[in-house]
Amino acid sequence: MAKTGSSVVIVGGGVTGLSTAWWLARDGVEVTVLEKGIVGFEASGRNGGGCTHYQSPLFHEEQRLWPLMDEMLGYPTEYRRERLVFQVDERKANFADGLAMRIPAGYAWEALDGKQVRERVPLAGDNAICGVHLHFGGHANPQRTSQAYAWAAQDHGARIHQHVAVTGFETAGGRVVAVETAQGRFGCDALVIAAGPQTGKLAALLGHHLPMAPARAEMIVTEPLPLMPMGGVDGNGLYGRQTLRGNLAYGGGPHEWYEDTPLDGPPPRPSGSVLRGLAKRVAELLPRAAHARVIRSWAGVIENTPDGRPVIERLTSPDNVILATMSSVGFGLSPASGHAIRDLVMDGACSFCDLSKLSLARFATLSPDWRRELNWLPPAAAVEGAAQ
Amino acid sequence: MKLTLPAPDRHSIAGKTPEPDERAEIVVIGAGPAGCAAAIEAARVGAQVVLIDENPVSAGLIGMDVPLQFGGRATPAVQTPERLVEQVLEANPALGEAFEIGVDVRLSTSAWGAWVNGPGLRGLPCGLLGLADETRSWTLGFDRLILATGARDLNLSFAGSDQPGVMGAQALHALLTRYDAFAGRRLAILGTGALALDAAELALARGLDVEALVEARVEPVGEAARIAALAAQGVEIITGHVPLAAEGGADGVTGLLLANVAAPERHRSLDCDTVCLAIGAVPVIELFDVLGAKRALAPERGGHVPVLGADGATSLAEVFAAGDCTGLGGDAAQMGRVAARGALASLGRPVEVSAPVSPAAGPDALAYQLDWARALLATGGPDVLACLCEEVTRGELIAVQPPRYLGWSSNAIARRNLGTLAEDGPLDQDQIKRLTRACMGACQARRCREQVALMMALGAGVPAQSIPLAGYRAPVRPLPLSVLADGNETAGMAQDWNVWFGIVTQWISYDDIGTEREDEQLRAGMPY
Numbered sequence: 001m002a003k004t005g006s007s008v009v010i011v012g013g014g015v016t017g018l019s020t021a022w023w024l025a026r027d028g029v030e031v032t033v034l035e036k037g038i039v040g041f042e043a044s045g046r047n048g049g050g051c052t053h054y055q056s057p058l059f060h061e062e063q064r065l066w067p068l069m070d071e072m073l074g075y076p077t078e079y080r081r082e083r084l085v086f087q088v089d090e091r092k093a094n095f096a097d098g099l100a101m102r103i104p105a106g107y108a109w110e111a112l113d114g115k116q117v118r119e120r121v122p123l124a125g126d127n128a129i130c131g132v133h134l135h136f137g138g139h140a141n142p143q144r145t146s147q148a149y150a151w152a153a154q155d156h157g158a159r160i161h162q163h164v165a166v167t168g169f170e171t172a173g174g175r176v177v178a179v180e181t182a183q184g185r186f187g188c189d190a191l192v193i194a195a196g197p198q199t200g201k202l203a204a205l206l207g208h209h210l211p212m213a214p215a216r217a218e219m220i221v222t223e224p225l226p227l228m229p230m231g232g233v234d235g236n237g238l239y240g241r242q243t244l245r246g247n248l249a250y251g252g253g254p255h256e257w258y259e260d261t262p263l264d265g266p267p268p269r270p271s272g273s274v275l276r277g278l279a280k281r282v283a284e285l286l287p288r289a290a291h292a293r294v295i296r297s298w299a300g301v302i303e304n305t306p307d308g309r310p311v312i313e314r315l316t317s318p319d320n321v322i323l324a325t326m327s328s329v330g331f332g333l334s335p336a337s338g339h340a341i342r343d344l345v346m347d348g349a350c351s352f353c354d355l356s357k358l359s360l361a362r363f364a365t366l367s368p369d370w371r372r373e374l375n376w377l378p379p380a381a382a383v384e385g386a387a388q
Numbered sequence: 389m390k391l392t393l394p395a396p397d398r399h400s401i402a403g404k405t406p407e408p409d410e411r412a413e414i415v416v417i418g419a420g421p422a423g424c425a426a427a428i429e430a431a432r433v434g435a436q437v438v439l440i441d442e443n444p445v446s447a448g449l450i451g452m453d454v455p456l457q458f459g460g461r462a463t464p465a466v467q468t469p470e471r472l473v474e475q476v477l478e479a480n481p482a483l484g485e486a487f488e489i490g491v492d493v494r495l496s497t498s499a500w501g502a503w504v505n506g507p508g509l510r511g512l513p514c515g516l517l518g519l520a521d522e523t524r525s526w527t528l529g530f531d532r533l534i535l536a537t538g539a540r541d542l543n544l545s546f547a548g549s550d551q552p553g554v555m556g557a558q559a560l561h562a563l564l565t566r567y568d569a570f571a572g573r574r575l576a577i578l579g580t581g582a583l584a585l586d587a588a589e590l591a592l593a594r595g596l597d598v599e600a601l602v603e604a605r606v607e608p609v610g611e612a613a614r615i616a617a618l619a620a621q622g623v624e625i626i627t628g629h630v631p632l633a634a635e636g637g638a639d640g641v642t643g644l645l646l647a648n649v650a651a652p653e654r655h656r657s658l659d660c661d662t663v664c665l666a667i668g669a670v671p672v673i674e675l676f677d678v679l680g681a682k683r684a685l686a687p688e689r690g691g692h693v694p695v696l697g698a699d700g701a702t703s704l705a706e707v708f709a710a711g712d713c714t715g716l717g718g719d720a721a722q723m724g725r726v727a728a729r730g731a732l733a734s735l736g737r738p739v740e741v742s743a744p745v746s747p748a749a750g751p752d753a754l755a756y757q758l759d760w761a762r763a764l765l766a767t768g769g770p771d772v773l774a775c776l777c778e779e780v781t782r783g784e785l786i787a788v789q790p791p792r793y794l795g796w797s798s799n800a801i802a803r804r805n806l807g808t809l810a811e812d813g814p815l816d817q818d819q820i821k822r823l824t825r826a827c828m829g830a831c832q833a834r835r836c837r838e839q840v841a842l843m844m845a846l847g848a849g850v851p852a853q854s855i856p857l858a859g860y861r862a863p864v865r866p867l868p869l870s871v872l873a874d875g876n877e878t879a880g881m882a883q884d885w886n887v888w889f890g891i892v893t894q895w896i897s898y899d900d901i902g903t904e905r906e907d908e909q910l911r912a913g914m915p916y
């Protein structure tokens with residue numbers, strides 16, 4: 001697609017859509033983002049901030065880009081390098097073996113004993129038994145980063161429309177030519193649907209079955225504590241970090257599946273199911289912080305595909321549409337996912353990695369009853385299912 | 389292409405929410421006039437009632453301005469809990485009545501969360517409260533919940549207002565009447581509405597000196613006869629002025645410098661050891677918001693309040709409410725009885741039908757607060773802190789600057805402010821929180837939620853009513869990790885706890901998908 005004179009509409013103002021908007025806009029492409037609420041206000045701004053996803057085909061690009069993002073965007077992301085994961089449960093004494101078979105060659109890491117963990121994590125206690133120190137990866141502030149993408153995209157001319165819900169698509173000649181909303185029609189030469197849990201429903205409007213199920217997950221945050229030398233510390237069934245302000249922010253534990261999420265407003269996101277379990281595990285992981293006061297919690301709603309893997313694909317019909325779901329692991333990969341989607345829009349293929357195994361085609365044989373078979377059901381429905 | 393699916397999910401919350409540690413038919417939160425009346429009314433017809441109140445709070449919490457803005461003016465007497473309990477019982481005869489009629493009264497117990505089944509939360513065995521004392525947290529199940537959580541202090545800051553001696557009118561009332569533990573002697577009181585007049589009259593009755601009432605508007609707003617009576621007792625009524633700075637030393641406030649609103653370069657000073665903020669009180673709606681009850685902005689009732697039926701019912705079938713938390717003013721005890729009867733009737737218990745209580749509309753609290761905020765901004769300028777915990781000034785808030793600890797500056801960010809943000813859509817306080825950190829601090833925004841909203845309205849030139857309430861989330865009281873931690877976690881929760889969704893296929897390296905190494909990793913299970 002030509003850089004000038006073309007217009008791209010992106011449905012979804014989360015990190016994936018916003019990063020895409022920024023990548024396209026900095027290339028001079030006319031970009032419009034349609035967001036049903038506020039940018040970065042759902043799962044994009046409600047996550048652990050991790051930037052360490054060695055399972056992903058986007059991993060190398062994720063690692064290449066994060067150290068550059070503050071300067072490229074012109075706004076702070078609070079990115080900091082490195083991670084340290086450690087355990088306090090004897091049953092996990094060998095967890096480094098599991099990582100050894102997953103971390104790609106060329107990325108340095110070391111296994112630690114309990115003493116080494118305590119030397120590097122001042123809030124850890126005598127119960128620390130083993131850990132791994134990753135000399136790659138890192139963490140950033142999801143809320144600040146989401147807004148940074150939006151602002152940086154605007155600085156390159158992108159238009160971001162908040163509180164605009166998509167109601168349909170207009171197609172002609174095998175292409176989507178416009179996006180319909182309650183606030184009017186937005187014409188486009190290419191369309192990106194990166195709408196989190198709503199991506200499946202929007203794909204269905206175009207006749208494509210993108211299976212996904214939404215769920216809610218929770219995090220807690222404490223008052224600020226003195227900064228540890230490295231903030232990207234987690235383990236013990238938790239993900240999270242010490243923020244640059246000093247707060248401990250951690251999540252993990254049971255999720256609650258939703259039947260559905262609305263296309264035109266925020267999903268419900270109460271928090272309270274696992275706060276006490278999170279507090280218990282943070283106090284176990286960092287016993288020298290057990291006195292720290294928890295000052296809030298939050299929940300975010302994320303989608304998963306049946307195998308938990310992303311879909312990042314340019315459709316063949318209509319042939320100017322890209323579908324993107326990161327399947328609940330989108331924040332850290334966003335610098336790279338936006339780059340990949342930019343490539344799919346402009347060049348038809350990703351310039352830096354293969355994405356073919358993430359094609360929608362893999363779901364062709366999926367059972368229509370897959371949510372029940374995987375037990376991906378809201379609690380009440382799960383009880384009914386058990387009774388049958 | 390082969391599809392590899394994970395095993396059926398055993399990591400979701402379904403079936404894992406434990407039974408509550410204890411249960412009650414009716415739980416009332418807040419043992420003020422509304423809550424006590426509700427508890428007594430419910431117990432009178434034989435209901436099993438638990439009445440929860442966080443007071444007396446520990447000296448540590450008083451030092452943290454929880455739940456009221458005590459401003460470091462409590463005497464060491466608050467460090468003797470037994471004495472405080474006696475004081476609380478003595479000051480509130482209705483509590484004794486509740487004890488006698490069989491209400492299970494729990495003092496020094498905070499309610500930090502409340503949940504009922506609803507959208508996004510489907511698996512609860514019943515309505516649940518999260519409770520805590522100084523050493524542990526637990527859950528209490530309820531059939532009906534009556535919230536009577538009262539009101540808290542409204543804080544508007546000025547230079548030096550973060551030192552001991554700047555306190556709220558309700559905290560002053562609590563220290564004088566409930567705890568008999570107020571350390572100040574000479575007061576300057578901000579405001580001339582009913583709250584300020586109550587504070588001044590109480591202080592004089594307790595033999596304290598009231599130097600002045602200070603009013604931002606050109607005329608006092610309260611009842612003329614009461615103001616005249618105060619003036620006759622030597623209280624100066626200073627209108628058209630706002631605090632410019634609190635002067636102080638090691639023990640806090642020693643004086644208050646005022647600025648003339650019409651001519652900000654003209655100052656005068658007051659000699660005082662305590663500045664009492666009596667500009668407004670804020671209905672305590674934290675638990676309503678955590679529960680997801682419908683609310684509305686009612687400036688004539690003090691701010692954001694739950695939407696209530698005539699029987700005190702909220703939008704949630706299990707939750708009723710009474711007293712100042714439903715909007716300031718009115719006969720709190722009668723509202724408590726109405727809510728109790730409403731709750732009992734909803735449980736199928738025969739009760740007398742009560743006449744609905746409709747409190748008279750008060751003055752427009754939001755307009756009054758906005759006048760104060762405007763005058764404070766115009767005289768004190770942009771360098772005064774709007775958020776004390778996170779050290780965010782009014783100017784930084786209005787410029788939407790990243791927090792100082794990032795040490796960030798760029799031309800790009802210098803071009804951003806509330807005005808540019810408003811061009812992208814209506815301003816939202818939760819969004820401003822994330823960007824500036826205003827209201828993100830350890831005080832859980834008790835000291836800054838309202839003034840940040842007011843400053844946003846002033847900074848962007850939009851109506852104060854257009855700023856949505858920044859949401860409340862559990863725990864609504866600051867609880868140490870060791871206290872919030874679940875000491876009796878169920879085996880199911882422990883066994884099936886996973887760091888994320890526990891979808892094993894999610895974590896297999898892309899290169900390994902479809903190879904033998906994928907099978908190897910599937911057998912090995914989740915990496916951690």
